[in-house]
Amino acid sequence: MTPEPQDHLLTEARALAALASPVRSRILDALRVDGPSTASMLADRLDQAVGSISHHLKVLAEANLVEEAPELARDRRERWWRRAGRRTRWSRDQMSDPDAVDAALAAENLQLARQFERAQSRQDHPTTPGSWEHDTSFAIQSWFRMTDDELATFGEELIALFERWAGREIPDDGRQREPVLVFARGFPAEP
Numbered sequence: 001m002t003p004e005p006q007d008h009l010l011t012e013a014r015a016l017a018a019l020a021s022p023v024r025s026r027i028l029d030a031l032r033v034d035g036p037s038t039a040s041m042l043a044d045r046l047d048q049a050v051g052s053i054s055h056h057l058k059v060l061a062e063a064n065l066v067e068e069a070p071e072l073a074r075d076r077r078e079r080w081w082r083r084a085g086r087r088t089r090w091s092r093d094q095m096s097d098p099d100a101v102d103a104a105l106a107a108e109n110l111q112l113a114r115q116f117e118r119a120q121s122r123q124d125h126p127t128t129p130g131s132w133e134h135d136t137s138f139a140i141q142s143w144f145r146m147t148d149d150e151l152a153t154f155g156e157e158l159i160a161l162f163e164r165w166a167g168r169e170i171p172d173d174g175r176q177r178e179p180v181l182v183f184a185r186g187f188p189a190e191p
Contacts (some may be wrong), residue, residue, distance in 0.1 A: 007085055007087045007088075007089060008064070008065065008084055008085025008087065008088045008089070009089060009090065010088060010089070010090040010104075011090065011094065011095060011097075011100060012063075012097075012100060013097055013099035013100040013102070013103045014062075014063055014103075015063040015064060015065060016090060016100055016103035016104045016106075016107050017063075017103040017106070017107075018059050018060055018062075018063035018065060019063075019065070019088070019103075019107035019110070019111075020103060020106035020107045020109075020110050021056065021059075021110075022110060022114070023046070023048060023052065023053075023056050024056045024059060024060055024065075025110060025111070025114060026046050027042055027046065027053065027056055027057065027060065027066070028060070028065065028066070028083060028088070030042055030045050030046060031066065031081065031082060031083045032083060033179045035082070036069045036072055036080045036081060036082040037080065037081060038078060038079060038080055038081070039053045039054045039057055039079065039081070042057075042081075057081055061081075064084050065083070065084055065085070065088065066081050066082065066083060066084055067081070067082060067083075067084045068080065068081060068082075069081060069082045087163070090104055090107075092104050092105070112185075115181075115183050118181055122137065129176075129178040131175070131176035131178065132178070143191070151186055151187075151188075154186060155186055158184055158186075162182065162184075
């Protein structure tokens with residue numbers, strides 16, 4: 001059994017810059033959804049050239065975002081990869097390097113753009129997975145009045161809910177489970 005990776009707190013510009021690539025971001029998402037994979041499997045999944053995927057895996061490995069999973073290889077030529085952390089996170093407040101802050105902003109901008117693209121794609125093509133009886137997608141938006149401490153507490157509670165669902169034991173009930181994206185953002189704003 002593959003060991004459960006721990007959270008990966010990013011503070012260095014190099015690791016954050018590695019996240020600011022659409023292909024590398026998709027690789028990390030595919031490894032999260034599908035689990036450990038070879039470069040060839042990722043290339044098929046992401047409709048990319050194997051050489052391109054291999055290059056991006058090398059960059060991600062140098063940034064300690066992915067690691068090899070040699071126990072999965074059937075021979076010495078086969079290379080399997082997995083995420084190096086259960087969850088990748090960072091806080092610009094904890095960064096003293098301006099380059100790291102810039103890289104974090106670039107990674108956040110890419111993440112936000114990809115979230116919007118996925119939501120827009122779903123809106124434009126509202127198909128229900130074949131194994132599902134109903135479309136149970138949802139959207140919510142709320143306005144609150146909060147202090148910075150209350151927003152931090154709310155965020156921690158929401159992250160704990162996400163983690164509980166992401167880390168739960170998948171029932172062996174014969175039902176097909178599809179990848180589902182749920183994202184949330186909380187920040188000071190005006191109507």
